[in-house]
Amino acid sequence: MLITTTMTTIFDKQMNIAHQLKGADLFTLTVFLTAARHLNFRAAAVELDVTPSAISHSVKTLEQRLSVRLFNRTTRSVSLTDAGERLAMKLGPAMSSIADAMLEVDDLRATPSGTIRINASEGAIRMVLRPVLARFLREYPQIHLDIVNDGKLSDITGDGFDAGIRLAEAVPQDMIAIRLTDNIRFAAVGSPTYFAAHGRPAVPQDLHQHDCIRFRFDSGAIYRWEFARQGAVETINVNGPLTLTDQPLMVDAAIDGIGIAFVPEHLALEGLCDGRLERVLDDWCPSMPGLRLYYSGHRHVSTALRALIATIAKPQ
Incomplete structure (x- = not known):
């Protein structure tokens, strides 16, 4: 397929941007967004499976490169500066698009793989997920499940989850919901x-x-x-x-x-x-109304998540 002049221009622009980002790679930006979401470096470290000092170092490196403070940090609290808030608002949709693009390419693999992050109540975990966990992980050894027991009705999109499981009445109206249980x-x-x-x-x-x-x-x-x-x-x-x-x-x-x-x-x-x-x-x-698995209709649904949904729906 021939690359048009327009596509060449787009690629050139993207390469220029990539060159500008050479001191702040995708991981550094991911660290920033994760810390901005939690407003807690230790919680960000747990999610990304790195040390708190690695989070602090990465944020400091980004601040030095941009010559602006992104977080207000004390011994008791972490908050975003005005610059940090602006950067988070701009980066959020862009990083989400990058993640979706990576997932779409990953879906070309013959075998579903990757991490699925699920937010669910304890009752939902016991009733829906626990009976299928062993079977699912045995059938899909390249998938890692990261299940968070949460009773606070978190914003699954904003908090970086692929899907949530809740009673139907608690599912936000802008989500796609799949029925898992009877009333x-x-x-x-x-x-x-x-x-x-x-x-x-x-x-x-x-x-x-x-x-x-x-x-x-x-x-x-x-x-x-x-x-x-x-x-x-x-x-x-x-x-x-x-x-x-x-x-x-x-x-x-x-x-x-x-x-x-x-x-x-x-x-x-x-x-x-x-x-x-x-x-x-x-x-x-x-x-x-019973339990629903729900996810954003504005994001790509990975083959790994579709495999989990099919496993839950499949009779044992």
Whole structure:
């Protein structure tokens, strides 16, 4: 295929830019953007699998080359200067385009390879990813999975993830979402010994007289229990002796007789089946849209990510 004059001009311009960047290669710019996203050199080092001193040295080298300070650094905090903010805003889309171009070329390989970064809640990891991990990594040995357990509903694009897994209601509207599970039902459960000592709530409002095991989001907010029956909706701000950020631990606490837990039904099934747990308010417990894997429609979807999606969807 002949290269036109226009293409030659474009290549010449790109080569000139590459020459200008010889003191600040792609890795240095990647380090800068990662540090700018985290505002924490140690966190950037963990993500890039280098030492914090390597991050600091790379940033210092870039600042010296540009003759401008990009970060304000103290012993307690890191923040972007005005120049740093401007550089990050300009570099972000450009580096994203470079990454997409590399992924498209990488997809020409016969075997899917590379790293897939997934952001998901702990429940999603246990329910969707854990059952397929061994099979997936055995079938695709050239793929590395980097799974982050995160309950803060992170911006997956801004934070450098390839995809996220969340309940459907938590997926941003501008994302492409793939259904992974049927609707998820919640269950209010407690131990037989707890109900023998405290009685059983007949309606959601009765929970105010019970010990409840509360759930705290990573944001710090306490989950308010949501019930529904025949069009009537009840939202209860429960109280109790224990607040946790881990739903499986809530189930364990309910089994131990500490109080009533309100959790996704699948987490409590084992205890319900062997009699260590009993249901209450069953006709009030709602179902909600299940888990979705989602990703940006504005970025290239690698063959590695497509392979993961196919593996999750494939019956064992």
